[in-house]
Amino acid sequence: MEIDSIFHWGSSCSSYGAFGIRSSYALQSEARYGLISPVQFRRMQQWSVEFVRRLGLFWELKGHEGCVNCIEWNHDGTLLASGSDDYRVRIWDIPHRKEKHVIATGHTGNIFGVKFLPGSADNIVISAAADGTVRVFDVNYQEMLYCFSCHVNRVKRVAVSPDSPSVFWSAGEDGLVIQYDLREPKRCDANTCRQVLINLNPYMTNPECKSIACNPVQMHYMAVGATDCFTRMYDRRKLKLSSITYPNHMFDDSRGLVRRYSWLSSHNTEVEPLEPGCVKYFAPGHLPQKEQESRNQWRNFSITDVRFSADGTSILSNIGGEQIYLFSVSESSNKVAKTFSIGEQSPLRSKNIEEISEYAQKNKDLGNEYYHRGDHNSAIAYYNRALLMSPRSSVLYSNRAVALIKRKWDGDSYQALLDAYMAYVLDPANEKAHFRLIKGLALVKRWKEAKEWCEDFHRQYDNRRQLVTSPSFLELEQQITDALKANRNGKRSRQQTKELSAMETQEIKWREAASDYRNKFVGHCNTTTDIKEAGFLGQNGEFIMAGSDDGSFFIWDRKSTNLVKVIRGDSNIVNCLQPHPTSCVIATSGIDNEVRLWAPRAVEEKDETEEPARRSPAGAEPASGPIGTEVEDVTRATDANQRRMNADPWTMILGDWIQNQANAAGAGVVINGPPNCAQQ
Structure with a gap:
């Protein structure tokens, strides 16, 4: 496919936008008669389900000699910047499909962050790297303007803001967020950094x-x-x-960076307590309790990527070792520390149970059919669709709850609890929802509340002996009783072994006030690298996309949370995904040396002779096949990813290398060793 057919550079219709393919005749008519503006039309038509399903590889940008760890579009999408393990930043001229600039940055560590500085006419680029430095370059003159050495560990990402064209920020593995203002003279010296905006160390x-x-x-x-x-x-x-001031002796040799980081980690630097209301926390409701247990199993959580939606109302968090979660910025009532109280009144409760629409009933029936087949993943997808049309149906929430309990993926138990509680609130006479609510509380180890709901179950259904004497209920009740007894016997003293600092007390309060998630997106795997991105797709964020350890990238429908497309995007791991600002194009990168561009294929390209070559062959590995292959057996691929999420990551890396070696040997290719940049 020609790139001009995707971007339409210089089109009389608009400067940008994929206008060659229209999926809505109605919108075309409205635009033709002036009922909507060309900008509105472009935004409404930038991405649709049809475009996502036709997504395919159309161009590779080659030139890097190492893993590509970061990519970034300029404001209008004419340029793409990329940073790599080869210590270079490359600027790509997308309309002309060529490399425009190569910046020898001088970094001595892998580049993890790259940004165009707003208001610089794309002439100023910022890079951040594992050598602990942040550098600013004039692209046209190939000149380094600034080199900042405030961080004492790897710098992972850089952020800019359109309202502050001379100010930017960096986030590093030293627990610091540093602010830089190019209008001011350099404020730091060899011993002291005076530009610390956020310090998480205390x-x-x-x-x-x-x-x-x-x-x-x-x-x-x-x-x-x-x-x-x-x-x-x-x-x-x-x-x-x-400010942070380091002892003088930590600068006297090549290990000065390591010494400073060690000192920073072990010394609680004096920091003024933050003002009330200066920070708000978000977390999935089940993870704070699960975090310590996971660390004991050498499985740590980390937020590998955060994104705001285009309207600024939502935050998307890609949690390493778990799933992707969507939060509401203005959330005030949906707290992590919420309780599931018996008899709590809710505006959702109604005496009139909602009738399920015809469309919802069809999807419910299909969901029930897949559930009884044991395909819980497909069942949940159909229940998700049904709930879009009948969002106040107690039966649908209850059915999805039991499917989640059976699927047993990370986060499913907690989501099942939320669904069962919603089903009960909508219809307190729904005994299945009542039982599944108790089951959900037990699965997330909220034993006290589970016991209270068990007692309420007895009060409501004592006249229906077949319910309170059923083997499943009796077994669940005994499990709860045993757990409460074990907790009492093994309960530790609540007395503090040391007096908490003001910072630690403040942190506890912030965590207790954290807001819970609105939606979650599952199916990918995020354990091997810590730069894996997730983002919004479409001007209104209609879709969610993320890379994965299996070499694929995933696209979900934001409202239903169902998977729409899974594509093989890298021979090892897809880390970075950046949507074009205005057109139907996605840029991706990962362990491979190439940056890949993806766009909807023209309708005429989808013929019977070509389509099978783009799909995973029958009997193949879940996410196998050449780059650009559509993963057809999504259920198998997502199941495999969930197993990866709970496996030892180093075992998975070795297994992947052995598999790649076997595949390459079959193709006559010799591999000398494992990938040298799989862990980041």
């Missing part, structure tokens, strides 16, 4: 900042992801810059 043990993003609408809000399950959103208006 609040966490060995924190590492992995991701950072600025709200595109309320630009004073900044989201930060670190090495736990909490996404933090700060109000920059209420933050003050602070």
Whole structure:
């Protein structure tokens, strides 16, 4: 496919936009008669389910000599910047399909962050790397303008904000967020950094900042992801810059960076308590309790990517070792620490149970059919569709709850609890919802509440002996009783072994006030690398996309949370995904040296002779096949990813290398060793 047919550079209809393929005659008519503007039409038509399903590989950008760890479009989508393990930043001229600039950055570590500085006419580029430095370059003159050495560990990401064209921020694995203002003279010296905006060290043990993003609408809000399950959103208006001064002897040899990081991690630097309301926490409700248990199993959580939606109302968090979660920025009532109270009144409760629409009933029936076949993943997808049409149906929530309990993926037990509680609130006479609510509470180990609901179950159904004496209920009740007894016997003293600092007390309060998620997106795997991105697709964020350890990238429908497309995007791992600002194009990168561009294929390209070559062959590995292959057996691929999520990551890396070696040997290719950049 020609690139001009996708971008339509210089089109009389508009400067940008995929206008060669229209999926809605009605929208065309409205645009033709002036009922909607060309900009509105372009935004409404940028991405649709049809376009996503026709998505395919149309171009590869070759030139890097290492893993490509970061990619970034400029404001209008004419240029794409990429940073790599080869220590170079490359600027790609997309309309002309060629490399425009190659910047020898001088970094001595892998490049993990790259951004165009707003308001610079795309002439200024920022890079951040594993050598702990952040560098600013004039692209046209191939000149380094600044080199900042404030971080004392790897710098993972850079953030910019359109309202502050001379200011940008970096997030590093030293637990610091540093602010840079190019209008001011350099404020730091060899011993002291005076530009610390956020310091997580007083609040966490060995924190590492992995991701950072600025709200595109309320630009004073900044989201930060670190090495736990909490996404933090700060109000920059209420933050003050602070300083960190390191001892002199930590600069006398080549190990100075390591020495400074070790000192920073072990010393609680003096930091003023933050103002009330300066930060808000978000977390999936089941993870704070699960976090310590997971660490004991050498499975740590980290927020590998945070993104704000285009309207600034939502935050998307890709949690390493878990799933992808969508939060509401303005959420005030849906707290992580909420209780599931008996008899709690809710505005959702209604005496008139909602009738399921015809469309919803068809999807419910299909969901029931797949559930009885044992295909719980497909059953959940059909229940998701049905709930879009009948969102107040107690039966649908109850059915999805039991399917989630049976599927047993990460986060399913907690989502089942939420669904069962919603089903009960909508219809308190739904005994199945009542039982599944008790089951959900037991699965997330909220034993006290489970016991209370068991007692309520007895009160309501004592006159129906077949319910309270059923083997399943009796077994569940005994499990709860045993767990409560074990907890009482093994209960430790609540007395503090040491007095908590003001910072630690503040952190506890923030975590207790954290807001719970609205939606979750499952199927991918995020365990091997800590730069794996997830993002919104479409001007209104109609879709969610993310990379995966299986070499594929996934696209979900945002409303239903169902998978729409899974494509093989890298020979090892897809880490980065960036949607084009205005056109139907996605840029991806990963362990391979290439940056790949994806766009909807023309209708005429989908013929019977070509289509089978683009799909995984029968009997193949779940996500096998050449780059660009559509993963057809999605259920098998997602099941395999969930197994990967709970397996030892180093075992999986070795297994993948052995599999790749076997595949290459069959094709006559010799592999000398395992991939050298699989762990980041």
